[in-house]
Amino acid sequence: MKSLPSLPAKSGRQRVATHGTDEKRERILDAAEQLFAAQGYANTTVEQIVQALGVTKPFVYYYFSSKQEIFETLAWRPAVACFTVLDFPDDDSRPAHEKVKTGIEQLIRATIEHYPSSFFPAREPQAFRPDYLVRQRELAEHFYERLCALLEEGRDDGWFDFNETRVTAHAACSVSGFLYSWYKPDGRLNVDEIVPELVKTACRALGLRSTRRKQRSDARS
Known part of the structure; x- marks a missing residue:
């Protein structure tokens, strides 16, 4: 069963992984992780993630399709x-x-x-x-x-x-x-x-x- 791990499959528009895109994705994940841990999934919004990063919503949605995908x-x-x-x-x-x-x-x-x-x-x-x-x-x-x-x-x-x-x-x-x-x-x-x-x-x-x-x-x- 070596091929078992996959998922999550959904994503934003970014398809090709590069050093730069990986860094940006990690920034989003890091900020979201702290918010999810502090206040829970339901009480965390994409807007709050955006504010924590100091970016715009399109920046987040370029790499992830939804808050759910980030959490998963x-x-x-x-x-x-x-x-x-x-x-x-x-x-x-x-x-x-x-x-x-x-x-x-x-x-x-x-x-x-x-x-x-x-x-x-x-x-x-x-x-x-x-x-x-x-x-x-x-x-x-x-x-x-x-x-x-x-x-x-x-x-x-x-x-x-x-x-x-x-x-x-x-x-x-x-x-x-x-x-x-x-x-x-x-x-x-x-x-x-x-x-x-x-x-x-x-x-x-x-x-x-x-x-x-x-x-x-x-x-x-």
């Missing part, structure tokens, strides 16, 4: 960053439990590093178009399929202790999923301090062992 573009970036953390290369020979731990760490880090736009779907799910939500669910399902497969492989190898695979996967990922309800970028711990703490919590939810449990085949050999 902001939310889609962290969704892709988070839900593709387990897309390891085919030649990655690390054991499953190491891949899971790496993926969980990257998931948590991506959620924090894409603040505040990574929190938009949890805070304002009603603001997204149905087709966007369908695509986001597909991306999340892609992630959970890979995670569950790795968890079961790791359990078979003696590294995980759990019963219900899907329940365990969701429980561990709720560590990052509920960050929107309490995380503050100016909190006591910085990113490099808080990520390891949250990884430890997630790994406990996964039942990750500190040492591998011997399998019967190992004991006979």
Whole structure:
């Protein structure tokens, strides 16, 4: 499923990406992100984005077709960053439990590093178009399929202790999923301090062992 991420497809008149156009698009996204985070989607208007940038409405509409597209573009970036953390290369020979731990760490880090736009779907799910939500669910399902497969492989190898695979996967990922309800970028711990703490919590939810449990085949050999 390497071709999964796409969306959003709508756009303004600008079709060809150049260094200059990318910079201008990013200016719009940065200004809009701060407004959406501070006052919500419904209370933010294109006029306010325009005023924050000190430009005219045609400037914004040249790059984006609507406020909705701006919002969904902001939310889609962290969704892709988070839900593709387990897309390891085919030649990655690390054991499953190491891949899971790496993926969980990257998931948590991506959620924090894409603040505040990574929190938009949890805070304002009603603001997204149905087709966007369908695509986001597909991306999340892609992630959970890979995670569950790795968890079961790791359990078979003696590294995980759990019963219900899907329940365990969701429980561990709720560590990052509920960050929107309490995380503050100016909190006591910085990113490099808080990520390891949250990884430890997630790994406990996964039942990750500190040492591998011997399998019967190992004991006979």
